[in-house]
Amino acid sequence: MSANAAEVSGSANEPMVRFKNVQKSYDGETLVVKDLNVDIARGEFLTMLGPSGSGKTTSLMMLAGFEPATHGEIILNGRPINDVPPHKRGIGMVFQNYALFPHMTVAENLAFPLQVRKMSKSDAAAKVKRALEMVELPEFGDRRPAQLSGGQQQRVAVARALVFEPDLVLMDEPLGALDKQLREQMQYEIKHIHESLGVTVVYVTHDQSEALTMSDRIAVFNDGVIQQLSSPDTLYEKPDNSFVAQFIGENNRLQGVINEVRGDACVVKLDSGDEVLAEQVVPGGTGTRTTLSIRPERIELDPAPGACPVTIDGKIEELIYLGDHIRVRMNVAGTNEFIVKVRNHTGRKPLAAGQQASVGWDPIDCRALDALT
Amino acid sequence: MSTTAPPAPLLPSNAVDSTGPITAADGTPLQTALSRATRKARIRAFLLVAPLLAFVVLTFVAPIGQMLWRSVSNDSFSANMPALTAWFAENEALGSDGGPEGDGIPGEDAFEALATDLKGARENRTAGIVGTRVNYDLSGTRSLFTKSARQARKLEAPFKAALLDVDEDWGDAELWSVMRSASRTYTGDFYLAALDMQRNVDGEIEAVPENRRIYVPLFVRTLWLSALIAGLCLLLAFPVAHLLARLPLRYSNILMIFVLLPFWTSLLVRTTSWMVMLQSQGVVNDLMVAVGIVGDDGRIQMMYNQAGTIIAMTHILLPFMILPLYSVMKTIPHDYVRAARSLGATPSTAFWRIYFPQTVPGIGAGVLLVFILAVGYYITPALVGGSSGQLISNLIAFHMQKSLNWSLAAALAALLLAGVMLLYWLYDRLIGIDNMKFG
Numbered sequence: 032m033s034a035n036a037a038e039v040s041g042s043a044n045e046p047m048v049r050f051k052n053v054q055k056s057y058d059g060e061t062l063v064v065k066d067l068n069v070d071i072a073r074g075e076f077l078t079m080l081g082p083s084g085s086g087k088t089t090s091l092m093m094l095a096g097f098e099p100a101t102h103g104e105i106i107l108n109g110r111p112i113n114d115v116p117p118h119k120r121g122i123g124m125v126f127q128n129y130a131l132f133p134h135m136t137v138a139e140n141l142a143f144p145l146q147v148r149k150m151s152k153s154d155a156a157a158k159v160k161r162a163l164e165m166v167e168l169p170e171f172g173d174r175r176p177a178q179l180s181g182g183q184q185q186r187v188a189v190a191r192a193l194v195f196e197p198d199l200v201l202m203d204e205p206l207g208a209l210d211k212q213l214r215e216q217m218q219y220e221i222k223h224i225h226e227s228l229g230v231t232v233v234y235v236t237h238d239q240s241e242a243l244t245m246s247d248r249i250a251v252f253n254d255g256v257i258q259q260l261s262s263p264d265t266l267y268e269k270p271d272n273s274f275v276a277q278f279i280g281e282n283n284r285l286q287g288v289i290n291e292v293r294g295d296a297c298v299v300k301l302d303s304g305d306e307v308l309a310e311q312v313v314p315g316g317t318g319t320r321t322t323l324s325i326r327p328e329r330i331e332l333d334p335a336p337g338a339c340p341v342t343i344d345g346k347i348e349e350l351i352y353l354g355d356h357i358r359v360r361m362n363v364a365g366t367n368e369f370i371v372k373v374r375n376h377t378g379r380k381p382l383a384a385g386q387q388a389s390v391g392w393d394p395i396d397c398r399a400l401d402a403l404t
Numbered sequence: 405m406s407t408t409a410p411p412a413p414l415l416p417s418n419a420v421d422s423t424g425p426i427t428a429a430d431g432t433p434l435q436t437a438l439s440r441a442t443r444k445a446r447i448r449a450f451l452l453v454a455p456l457l458a459f460v461v462l463t464f465v466a467p468i469g470q471m472l473w474r475s476v477s478n479d480s481f482s483a484n485m486p487a488l489t490a491w492f493a494e495n496e497a498l499g500s501d502g503g504p505e506g507d508g509i510p511g512e513d514a515f516e517a518l519a520t521d522l523k524g525a526r527e528n529r530t531a532g533i534v535g536t537r538v539n540y541d542l543s544g545t546r547s548l549f550t551k552s553a554r555q556a557r558k559l560e561a562p563f564k565a566a567l568l569d570v571d572e573d574w575g576d577a578e579l580w581s582v583m584r585s586a587s588r589t590y591t592g593d594f595y596l597a598a599l600d601m602q603r604n605v606d607g608e609i610e611a612v613p614e615n616r617r618i619y620v621p622l623f624v625r626t627l628w629l630s631a632l633i634a635g636l637c638l639l640l641a642f643p644v645a646h647l648l649a650r651l652p653l654r655y656s657n658i659l660m661i662f663v664l665l666p667f668w669t670s671l672l673v674r675t676t677s678w679m680v681m682l683q684s685q686g687v688v689n690d691l692m693v694a695v696g697i698v699g700d701d702g703r704i705q706m707m708y709n710q711a712g713t714i715i716a717m718t719h720i721l722l723p724f725m726i727l728p729l730y731s732v733m734k735t736i737p738h739d740y741v742r743a744a745r746s747l748g749a750t751p752s753t754a755f756w757r758i759y760f761p762q763t764v765p766g767i768g769a770g771v772l773l774v775f776i777l778a779v780g781y782y783i784t785p786a787l788v789g790g791s792s793g794q795l796i797s798n799l800i801a802f803h804m805q806k807s808l809n810w811s812l813a814a815a816l817a818a819l820l821l822a823g824v825m826l827l828y829w830l831y832d833r834l835i836g837i838d839n840m841k842f843g
Contacts, residue, residue, distance in 0.1 A: 097742055117745040118754075130743035134761045143757075144747035195748065 045109060046070035047199060047231045048094065053103035055089050063089050065255040067103070071233060073198075076225050078234045078242040081252030082278070087235050090252075091201050094233065096120050107199070118147075123192030123200040123230075127207055129184045131176035137163070137187050138172035144195040162190040165224065182213045189221065193228065202234045206241065218244050239279050243267065251275050268326075271312065273400045276324040283330070283369050285323040289399065292316055297399055299323060303365035307341045308394040313401045320402035327370040329396040332359060332388055333380065339391025345369065347386045357382070363390055475594050475814035480537040481586040484530040487517035489587040508577030508605060515563040515574075522556040525549070540809050541593070541602070542582045548573050581605045594815035619799070619816065626796040627823070629714060630778035634771045636718045637725040641770065642763075645729035650738070663726050671720065675787050678716040682706040682788075708790030716784050721777055725770040732766030768835045776824055796820055 048071040055064040064086040071077050079087035092098040094105060096117030104111050112120055131140050138159050145155040163169050166186035176184055185205060192200050202221070206214045222245045225232050236242055242249045243263040250260040251274070259271045270276035273284070287301040289311070297311040299321055313321050331339050345363035356372045359382060363369040371390060373379065382388075428437035482489045491514050525531040535549030552570050559566045567574045585593055585603055596602060596609060600617040604610050611617070644663065648656050666674060681687045684703045692698045706712060736759065744754035782797040789795070796816060803813035831837070 095742075095746055097745075116751075117742070118748050118750055120746075121748070122746060124743065124746040126739045126743055128737060128739060130737065130739035132740060132744075132758055143744070143749070147748045147750075147753055191747065201746075 045073075046106075047073045047075070047108065048233070049104075049106040050090070050094075051104040051106065053090070053093065053100050053105060055086070055093060055098065056101045062101075062255055064093075067255075067257065069250060069257065069260065071231060074229050074231055076222070076232045076234065076245060076247045078236060078246040078249045079252055080236055080239060080242040080249050080278075082237060085252035086255040087237075087250075087252040088203060091203055091233060091235050095122055095124055095201055121195075121197050121199075123195070123197040125185075125188045125192045125200065125202040125205040127204045129176070129188040129205075131184055131187055131191070133176055135175075136172065137168070137174050137176065137179070140176065140187060141172075141191050141194050144191065148195060158194055162194040165193070166190045166220075181209050182217065185209060185217060186220070189224065193224070193230070197230065199231045199233070202232065204236055205234075206236075206238075214238075214241070215244075221245065243279070251278060253278070270324065270398065270400065273322045273324065273403050276398070276400060281327050281370065283323075283325045283327060283366075284403065285325075285364050285366065285369075286402065287321055287323060289313075289315065289317055289319045289321055296394055299399055301364045305343050305364050307343065307397065309397040309399040310395055311399045313399055321399040322401065322403050323397055324400050325392055325397045327358075327372040328356075329392055330371045331391045332371050332373055332382075334389065334391035340394055341397065342389050342391035344387065344389045347382060347384055347388055349384055350382055361388070361390065471810075471814045472818050473814075474811050475818050476592060477590050478537065478586075478594070478811045479589045480533045481583070482589045484525055484528065484534050485518075485521040485587065486524075487520045488514070488583070491517040492584050492587045508580060509575055510580060512562055512564050514580075515567050516561070518574075519556065519559045519563040519567065522549075522553045522559070526553040526556045536808070537586050538579075538582055540597070540812065541586065542579060545573070545579060545582075548579075577605055581607065594811045595819070597812055598815040598819055619796070622794070622796050622799060623819070623823070626779055626820075629710070629717075629793075629795065630775050630781075633714060633717050633721060633778045634725075634775040636714070637722050637774045638767060638771060640718070641722055641725035641729055642767075645726050645733050645766070648726070648730045649733035649736075663723055666720065667723055671783060672787075674720055675716055675784050678712070678719065679707055679788055682712060682715065683708075707788055708793070710789070710793040712788035712790065713785045713793030713795070716788050717778055717781060720784060721774045724773045724777060728769040728773065729763065729766040732763055732769075736762050764835070768831065772828070772831055775827070779820060779824055 048069075050067045050069045053064060053067040054062055056062050063084075067086075067090055069077075079090060081087045089098060093100050094107075096112070096115065100113060105113055107115075107120065107122075131137075132143065135143065138156075141159040141162055142155045145158060150158075159172065160169070163172055166189060168183060168186055168190075171179065171183065171187070176187065179187065185208075188205065192202075205221075206217050209217060218241055221232075225245075234242075234245065243266075246263055248260060248262055249266050251258045251266065253274050259266060259275045261269075266275065267279055270279065276282045277284070285299075285301050285307075287299040287307075289297050290300040290306065291298040292311065295311060296308055298306055299309050300306050301323075307323070309321075309323050313319060334342060343363055345361045347359055348362055348367060349360040351358040351360070354375065356374050359371040359373055360367070361369045361371060369390070373382070426434040428434050430437075432440075491510075495510070495514070522531070525534060531549045531553035532546070535546035538549065539546040548571055552567065552574075555570050559570075573579060581603065585591065585607070593603065598619050600612050600620045601609055602612050644659075648659055648663070650656075651659065679686070683689070684705060684707070686707070688706065689698070689703045693700050693703065698704060706715065740758050740762070741754045744758040745751070749757065779795075780797055781795060782801055785793050785795045786798050786801070789798070797820075800813045800816045800820075803809045803816070828837075
């Protein structure tokens with residue numbers, strides 16, 4: 032599913048959010064977001080993933096109403112919201128640095144969105160209590176944000192964005208400031224909150240493992256354009272282009288030229304002279320330059336004869352022991368950086384640096400993508 | 405690898421003793437050992453600070469202390485009129501009905517002491533000093549002393565008649581009451597004067613007549629104008645500081661130069677340019693006449709009155725408000741207001757409930773700074789204030805330079821200092837000094 036496909040699928044079922052030909056420029060010279068078209072379904076967890084400066088945060092800020100779109104339309108619940116100020120959009124938001132009001136207690140922070148909505152004190156107090164219980168901080172209402180740990184502040188920020196029961200919650204790299212272990216724990220918690228409340232979440236991150244863990248769909252941004260919009264498994268296993276293949280997970284790249292097209296597959300003549308069979312993704316016929324992308328864990332080291340449709344000879348350069356698997360760096364088809372992951376199971380053949388070994392894979396796992404320059 | 409050392413006790417015997425003080429390994433008390441170990445560092449730290457400490461003591465603490473001392477101690481009468489001072493000490497309170505004749509005038513012995521002192525004053529040429537001191541409290545008496553001292557040699561008993569013959573003012577009961585209080589070296593009378601109070605003939609404290617009250621109204625005016633100037637500075641500085649904190653660096657740098665430019669210009673130049681701007685034939689009035697807002701005969705008086713003081717001082721003190729505000733605003737991430745907006749707050753709610761409370765430390769610092777500077781301001785009101793725009797400092801300067809009543813000047817300054825410290829204490833109680841941020 033690509034960005035264009037998502038646009039078509041939205042018409043069947045009214046989307047929650049629709050970006051229509053949205054463009055954004057800050058200086059009038061360069062476009063930070065170039066022609067953004069996304070439909071976000073109700074209840075979906077959509078992640079905008081990309082390197083910094085790719086336009087993902089800008090897109091989120093346009094949706095929240097803090098940045099005006101230079102061109103195009105943003106539609107929320109069927110209504111264009113380009114001219115609706117942020118406080119009337121009813122969108123919850125979690126900021127990168129939490130943005131908890133330092134001069135208010137946790138409970139006051141949570142009550143703030145309810146107060147500005149003129150909710151009665153007792154109703155507000157009940158909701159605040161429930162929200163604090165949801166993020167497992169029922170005892171912390173009287174504390175100031177500065178008295179909480181990073182993870183606790185983060186939970187309060189999530190609770191505050193949800194306490195007024197918005198349909199849509201935006202999260203701008205909310206876990207960026209946490210350490211790795213806490214980050215992983217919070218990923219699950221946010222995911223569970225999303226599932227139990229059924230809110231729509233638009234999540235921005237540059238951390239690909241975070242995106243894979245949490246999302247229903249991921250939009251990979253680069254250079255102001257969505258490179259691919261699909262589910263985590265599709266994104267990982269069937270990347271549309273070299274950028275996505277390289278940005279998500281680890282990936283071996285081999286350069287070559289398409290020699291022969293066979294339906295969906297093609298024969299690629301590598302620069303080293305070897306010929307391999309691959310799944311054709313890049314459009315074009317014979318003579319098109321291409322980058323082959325193969326995930327390290329899909330490669331078989333020293334496969335039994337006939338087990339793999341494609342085999343190439345290589346040489347082991349380096350072994351890195353990682354416990355559950357062994358990373359084998361090999362010299363294959365002219366590159367020194369060819370990585371193979373070997374599962375650390377009993378009866379594993381002994382490996383040594385300098386040893387000659389062949390590698391093999393299924394052509395389905397080897398995708399002929401656009402050539403990297 | 406075994407050694408034959410005796411088994412080590414679990415704790416060294418001298419380490420922890422449940423009864424005695426804790427000792428170091430060599431048996432000295434731990435406190436002693438610790439202070440010995442840190443003494444060198446403390447001495448070195450003190451030596452580094454010593455030059456500044458000496459400088460501050462010599463140039464700040466000592467002169468101010470001396471000044472404050474002067475406000476309660478003035479010996480210009482007692483040092484130069486020893487005999488009369490002694491007589492006053494021996495003969496307690498002489499009310500309006502005191503004296504041999506019950507008219508508040510003392511008898512012959514007092515006049516004899518006075519004559520002796522006047523002779524001494526003539527020889528030492530100190531009659532002027534004594535006259536000046538008495539003149540503080542009762543105007544027109546300086547010449548009485550100098551005149552009588554000139555004729556002191558001719559004075560003979562009976563001295564009362566002789567002195568009354570020189571000048572009948574010596575028979576004024578109020579003069580004797582004033583001389584009695586002036587004879588005291590240590591006195592609170594200067595504070596009374598600074599608060600528009602005096603001692604009557606009976607030695608009781610009373611307020612001076614309405615038309616002679618100067619200092620209290622001036623204190624009130626000083627505090628009120630300073631508060632007004634601080635308020636105006638806050639109103640003007642808040643948006644500028646916000647802009648400074650929010651603009652991209654290259655624009656905020658230019659703006660910052662404009663804010664700091666007045667700092668690099670002489671205070672006199674700035675004040676004088678306000679005179680050029682605001683006087684009745686000045687730029688602003690010419691412009692208003694040219695545009696037709698006011699007629700040529702209706703030029704607005706904006707200089708040499710309170711308006712001049714307020715305008716010029718607000719401008720001059722503005723940077724002291726902008727800088728603390730700016731330094732606080734710069735630390736407030738933009739995300740707070742964004743978060744408030746996303747939570748449903750209107751722009752004004754987000755400002756008043758989220759942004760403004762976080763700027764309070766800067767507001768406190770700026771207001772306090774501007775207020776304290778304004779309370780003691782001198783040059784600008786002196787130049788542009790006219791008579792209605794004078795502040796208490798101008799009167800302190802007057803007593804320092806013109807009337808040479810340093811004790812009264814010191815008393816006024818001490819009251820001003822006390823007032824500022826009181827406000828500072830109040831601020832600390834209400835907002836907390838810890839919350840203040842200058843940058």
